Amino acid sequence: MKRLNLAVVAMLVVASAVMIGCPDNGVIKDGLVIVDDFPLLRVTALLEGFMSFWTGADSPLQVGDIVVGSDQGGFLRRLLALGENLHEIFAETEFASLSEAVEDGLMADSVYYTPQDFIDAGLSVEGNSTLLDLSGTDIYRGYGVAVTIQNGTLNCAPQIYLGATWDNHRLSTFDMDMNGVVTLNLDVRVAVDNQTPLSFETDLIPPITAPIATSIGPIPVVGAARLRFPVGVVGYFEGDTYIQAGFDVTDAFSVDASWTRGAGWEKEIDLFDFAANGHKPTWSVEIGATATLYIRVVGEVSLYESAEIGAWVKPYLTADVSVVPAPQTFGLTLGVDAGAWYGLSIFDFQILGDSFTWNGPSQSWEWSTAD
Numbered sequence: 453m454k455r456l457n458l459a460v461v462a463m464l465v466v467a468s469a470v471m472i473g474c475p476d477n478g479v480i481k482d483g484l485v486i487v488d489d490f491p492l493l494r495v496t497a498l499l500e501g502f503m504s505f506w507t508g509a510d511s512p513l514q515v516g517d518i519v520v521g522s523d524q525g526g527f528l529r530r531l532l533a534l535g536e537n538l539h540e541i542f543a544e545t546e547f548a549s550l551s552e553a554v555e556d557g558l559m560a561d562s563v564y565y566t567p568q569d570f571i572d573a574g575l576s577v578e579g580n581s582t583l584l585d586l587s588g589t590d591i592y593r594g595y596g597v598a599v600t601i602q603n604g605t606l607n608c609a610p611q612i613y614l615g616a617t618w619d620n621h622r623l624s625t626f627d628m629d630m631n632g633v634v635t636l637n638l639d640v641r642v643a644v645d646n647q648t649p650l651s652f653e654t655d656l657i658p659p660i661t662a663p664i665a666t667s668i669g670p671i672p673v674v675g676a677a678r679l680r681f682p683v684g685v686v687g688y689f690e691g692d693t694y695i696q697a698g699f700d701v702t703d704a705f706s707v708d709a710s711w712t713r714g715a716g717w718e719k720e721i722d723l724f725d726f727a728a729n730g731h732k733p734t735w736s737v738e739i740g741a742t743a744t745l746y747i748r749v750v751g752e753v754s755l756y757e758s759a760e761i762g763a764w765v766k767p768y769l770t771a772d773v774s775v776v777p778a779p780q781t782f783g784l785t786l787g788v789d790a791g792a793w794y795g796l797s798i799f800d801f802q803i804l805g806d807s808f809t810w811n812g813p814s815q816s817w818e819w820s821t822a823d
Contacts (some may be wrong), residue, residue, distance in 0.1 A: 526674025687743025787814030
C-alpha cells in the first residue's frame, strides 16, 4: 500500500491547568491525553467500556479525560471512572469523537492498493498486477444448488480518499471518495435440481487490508482501509435448471460523498466509459428461471474502533429464461450500480449518518432456441 498524506494541520488549546505530579508533555488541551506521548504509560487491555493501563510514573489520567492513542489498533475514549492498584490503572470508558479532541484542524489522507497488498492477503496475482484468476471457484454449493465460476478474472485496486476539517470543536466538512477501474470477465454456471428460491452473499476472497496512520497535529489518527469483493446470487428457479452465462465489463468509477455544516450532504457518482459484452449462454430449463449475479467492489474505512464509512460499485448480470411460449428465450442484462454509507459519530457525535444507492447504466441482449 502506498499512501499520500496530503495535509495535516491542527491548532489546539494548550492546557491552562497542569495536573499536580503529572508531566504536561502529551496533554494538548485540558482534559485531552495523548497516550503515545507518555513513554511510561501503555495500554494493557482495550475492551468495550473498559481499558487498563500500566504506568511507571504518576498517572496523568483523571476522570473526564479523553484519551487517544495508536496502541492496539487505536482508541479514542472518555474516562468515566478510574481505579489503581500499584502500577495498574483500571478505567470505565465510553467512545468519544474527534470534535471533542480537536478545536480547529484538518485531516486529509489517501490510500491506494498495490500488488503487494493483494499478496499480503494471501492472494495469487498475475505478474506485477492486481489481476485475480477466479476460474474454478465454487461460489455456493448445497441444498441441491451449485454456483460455480467456470472461467473468470477480476482486476480492481481503487484509491480511497478521506478528508475532514474542524472549527471550534465542531466538524465543518467531511469528504470521502473511492475511485478506480473495475475489469471483470466471468462465465458462471448455475445448477438447481428442484424448484427453489435462492438468495445469498459471501466474500469471494479474503479482505485486503491496508493500515491508516496519520495525525491531526499531534493527535494520532489510526485505522484501516479494507477492500472486499462480496459475490451474491438472487433468483427463483421453477424446476430442474441449468444455466451457464457470462459477461465482461470494464468501468471507470468515482463514488463521492461530502458533508458541509449548514448545507448537509452532497453525493456524486460517475461511472465513466461503461463497456460490457454478454457471452452467449447455454441453458436447460423445465419451466422458467430468473437470477441476478453480482460482484461488489467495497472500500470501507474504520478509524479507531469505528467502522462506519464505505463505498461500493456493483457490476451485475441478470438472466431471465422463458420456456412458454415457444421458442425458448434467454434475456441477459448487464449493468453497474454504486452507493455509499457513512456514520460520522467518530468525527462528531452531532452529525447523523446517511446512505444512498445509484442505479447506473446497463445493456441488454436476447437469444432464443430459434436462433
